[in-house]
Amino acid sequence: MEQSEELDLAVKILEVSPAVYLSTISGDGFPETRAMLNLRNKSIYPNLAEVFNEHKTGLLVYFTTNTSSHKVEQLKANPKVCVYYSKPEEWRGLMLQGNLEIVHDLNIKKTLWQKDWMMYYPKGIDDVDYAILRFCPLLAKGYHQLKNYTINF
Amino acid sequence: MEQSEELDLAVKILEVSPAVYLSTISGDGFPETRAMLNLRNKSIYPNLAEVFNEHKTGLLVYFTTNTSSHKVEQLKANPKVCVYYSKPEEWRGLMLQGNLEIVHDLNIKKTLWQKDWMMYYPKGIDDVDYAILRFCPLLAKGYHQLKNYTINF
Numbered sequence: 001m002e003q004s005e006e007l008d009l010a011v012k013i014l015e016v017s018p019a020v021y022l023s024t025i026s027g028d029g030f031p032e033t034r035a036m037l038n039l040r041n042k043s044i045y046p047n048l049a050e051v052f053n054e055h056k057t058g059l060l061v062y063f064t065t066n067t068s069s070h071k072v073e074q075l076k077a078n079p080k081v082c083v084y085y086s087k088p089e090e091w092r093g094l095m096l097q098g099n100l101e102i103v104h105d106l107n108i109k110k111t112l113w114q115k116d117w118m119m120y121y122p123k124g125i126d127d128v129d130y131a132i133l134r135f136c137p138l139l140a141k142g143y144h145q146l147k148n149y150t151i152n153f
Numbered sequence: 154m155e156q157s158e159e160l161d162l163a164v165k166i167l168e169v170s171p172a173v174y175l176s177t178i179s180g181d182g183f184p185e186t187r188a189m190l191n192l193r194n195k196s197i198y199p200n201l202a203e204v205f206n207e208h209k210t211g212l213l214v215y216f217t218t219n220t221s222s223h224k225v226e227q228l229k230a231n232p233k234v235c236v237y238y239s240k241p242e243e244w245r246g247l248m249l250q251g252n253l254e255i256v257h258d259l260n261i262k263k264t265l266w267q268k269d270w271m272m273y274y275p276k277g278i279d280d281v282d283y284a285i286l287r288f289c290p291l292l293a294k295g296y297h298q299l300k301n302y303t304i305n306f
Binding site: 018019021023024025026029030031032033034035078080081082084086088089093095097098139 | 171172174176177178179182183184185186187188231233234235237239241242246248250251292
């Protein structure tokens with residue numbers, strides 16, 4: 001498989017997975033996974049699709065979370081994370097590894113903001129508990145039915 | 154919520170999740186997640202349901218994998234893992250942390266064996282590449298719609 005074809009399969013699963021699974025490393029050294037909103041899902045967030053075109057690999061990921069959350073504390077101590085997309089019923093999956101960083105750029109936070117996030121961040125975009133996290137992969141390992149692929153960035 | 158009710162919610166999601174996500178820690182310190190067959194899923198593996206009754210918490214997990222796989226190598230170096238079950242469309246999830254061990258007991262390997270695993274392990278139960286991994290949680294964090302719960306074992 002050509003690398004462009006592999007990247008294409010990788011981008012496609014980002015755009016259709018119902019959820020995304022983010023794994024950090026906890027203070028006592030265990031991986032810790034949780035489901036997150038998949039902002040790359042085009043049918044759930046059609047208005048965000050163009051935000052992700054800026055990155056050369058097409059595999060740029062943003063998450064929203066509470067600044068006060070456990071995962072923010074964990075990534076400050078250790079930014080190494082795994083991001084996983086899955087359509088188990090279609091035998092498709094994508095594992096990404098890289099570093100996760102907190103976004104301080106207010107323009108990005110405004111661009112990503114969705115009205116219904118008021119339920120998470122009652123004070124809106126200026127809520128100190130509204131955080132955006134940014135992830136670019138260093139490694140991707142995917143499978144698509146019987147095809148397996150690995151991409152190093 | 155009573156702890157018995159929390160455990161009940163936890164067991165229920167094990168039994169209906171289409172897949173289970175296993176995260177190990179890679180040699181370079183990143184979490185590494187992959188989807189695994191969910192042997193606890195009662196509709197996919199009805200004949201295995203009673204195997205899991207032996208454990209007091211009800212949260213005993215077995216995985217099958219290739220002895221030669223990357224994850225087996227990783228768990229020999231670091232047995233700390235995270236096991237995640239998810240029904241994102243129903244807003245239900247369960248995160249388990251604990252140590253993963255390789256099962257050497259041939260009786261357990263025979264009890265768990267499924268006929269269609271010949272496609273993974275062509276020599277059958279005696280295939281040296283047929284491995285069973287065993288996991289009991291030390292910590293569980295779950296959510297069920299608006300209910301959150303944490304159980305330490």
